[in-house]
Amino acid sequence: MRRQYDYLIVGSGLFGATFAHLAAKEDKKCLVIDKRTHLGGNIYCEFNHGINVHKYGAHIFHTSNRLVWEFVTSLVEFNRYTNCPVANYKGELYNLPFNMNTFNRMWGVKTPAEAKAVIDSQRKEVMERLAGAEPANLEQQALMLVGSDIYYKLIKEYTEKQWGRPCDELPAFIIRRLPLRFVYDNNYFNDCYQGIPIGGYNRLIDALLDGIECKTDTDFFADRLYWESVADKIVFTGKIDEFYGYRFGRLQYRTVRFEEELVDTPNYQGNAVVNYTSHREPFTRVIEHKHFESFGDAVYDNPVTVISREYSTEWVDGLEPYYPINDAVNSECYSKYKRLADAETSVIFGGRLAEYRYYDMAPIIEKVLNLFQK
Numbered sequence: 001m002r003r004q005y006d007y008l009i010v011g012s013g014l015f016g017a018t019f020a021h022l023a024a025k026e027d028k029k030c031l032v033i034d035k036r037t038h039l040g041g042n043i044y045c046e047f048n049h050g051i052n053v054h055k056y057g058a059h060i061f062h063t064s065n066r067l068v069w070e071f072v073t074s075l076v077e078f079n080r081y082t083n084c085p086v087a088n089y090k091g092e093l094y095n096l097p098f099n100m101n102t103f104n105r106m107w108g109v110k111t112p113a114e115a116k117a118v119i120d121s122q123r124k125e126v127m128e129r130l131a132g133a134e135p136a137n138l139e140q141q142a143l144m145l146v147g148s149d150i151y152y153k154l155i156k157e158y159t160e161k162q163w164g165r166p167c168d169e170l171p172a173f174i175i176r177r178l179p180l181r182f183v184y185d186n187n188y189f190n191d192c193y194q195g196i197p198i199g200g201y202n203r204l205i206d207a208l209l210d211g212i213e214c215k216t217d218t219d220f221f222a223d224r225l226y227w228e229s230v231a232d233k234i235v236f237t238g239k240i241d242e243f244y245g246y247r248f249g250r251l252q253y254r255t256v257r258f259e260e261e262l263v264d265t266p267n268y269q270g271n272a273v274v275n276y277t278s279h280r281e282p283f284t285r286v287i288e289h290k291h292f293e294s295f296g297d298a299v300y301d302n303p304v305t306v307i308s309r310e311y312s313t314e315w316v317d318g319l320e321p322y323y324p325i326n327d328a329v330n331s332e333c334y335s336k337y338k339r340l341a342d343a344e345t346s347v348i349f350g351g352r353l354a355e356y357r358y359y360d361m362a363p364i365i366e367k368v369l370n371l372f373q374k
Contacts, residue, residue, distance in 0.1 A: 011237030013041020015351035017208040018368040033218040045200035052200030062191040063362035069193040075207035078195035084186040085273040099181040112182035122147025141172035158277040237351040253321035259309040283309040
């Protein structure tokens with residue numbers, strides 16, 4: 001007997017919304033459900049005093065894939081936002097990523113050769129101490145890559161706040177590389193295309209889900225047997241361990257707590273993203289949301305601003321899972337769930353939680369586009 005829908009899509013984030021959009025273009029009937037009270041997953045924005053607030057952390061769209069860029073810009077117009085974060089270490093400000101502006105501020109050097117000489121000298125000291133041994137932890141790995149000054153001011157304490165443990169207790173693989181750019185360029189990304197949807201990410205989600213039936217405040221697991229009966233196939237974007245009843249144990253995450261504040265000033269910090277890299281501040285960064293969409297003097301058109309302080313914490317059940325902890329124990333646990341998922345014929349697993357890996361936005365869209373091309 002034919003079921004009511006071709007696809008039940010569990011989760012309205014970017015993977016689920018993009019899948020629904022492309023399936024609907026092929027005349028497939030889709031139902032999208034989400035346990036939250038809104039659509040859009042973690043890219044959801046809330047309009048607050050004329051400002052689109054990124055409720056689940058800063059999201060900057062960037063890609064070098066022309067097809068992905070053409071896809072999203074065919075749905076909504078993007079602005080020219082360029083991600084140029086700043087690091088605040090005990091009141092000292094440094095440009096990110098590590099580039100000639102950073103090196104000039106830290107050492108007073110003016111040429112790439114001068115900057116390389118300082119970094120190479122500091123790296124040499126670390127390599128001599130290791131005497132040919134492989135780095136045993138994140139601290140040794142980072143010191144080998146960038147030397148002591150950058151590590152101790154811009155990496156060590158920030159990373160410890162992120163992970164909740166000392167750097168010499170974290171595995172080396174977490175920092176496989178730390179790009180050093182010997183040019184005066186503060187653009188964080190190397191991608192060809194970059195920006196924010198004009199009017200916020202809700203417009204992108206609305207365009208993707210236009211004409212598609214959606215239900216919010218609807219938990220798949222609250223009535224699983226019913227939801228499994230309504231469609232020929234399920235697209236599942238939630239936690240893969242939850243889908244399988246945690247039979248191999250629970251996968252671990254780090255999570256983020258947001259402290260939002262309306263500030264009675266038109267310009268709080270002069271930049272969208274400022275990382276706080278010392279333990280002096282308990283938060284990891286401050287986001288000033290208006291800078292994602294207001295540029296130059298337009299910042300002062302709105303007399304108030306909204307900021308969000310981000311606090312990285314241990315994840316426990318009931319909190320929002322953000323960053324997978326891809327250590328040996330969790331990777332082995334996930335591999336067991338993945339073997340079950342690969343054997344499924346009526347369920348498609350996709351996205352950050354279902355695949356237990358961190359994704360930027362563009363690779364998510366690229367993955368869904370490739371699914372339909374196949």
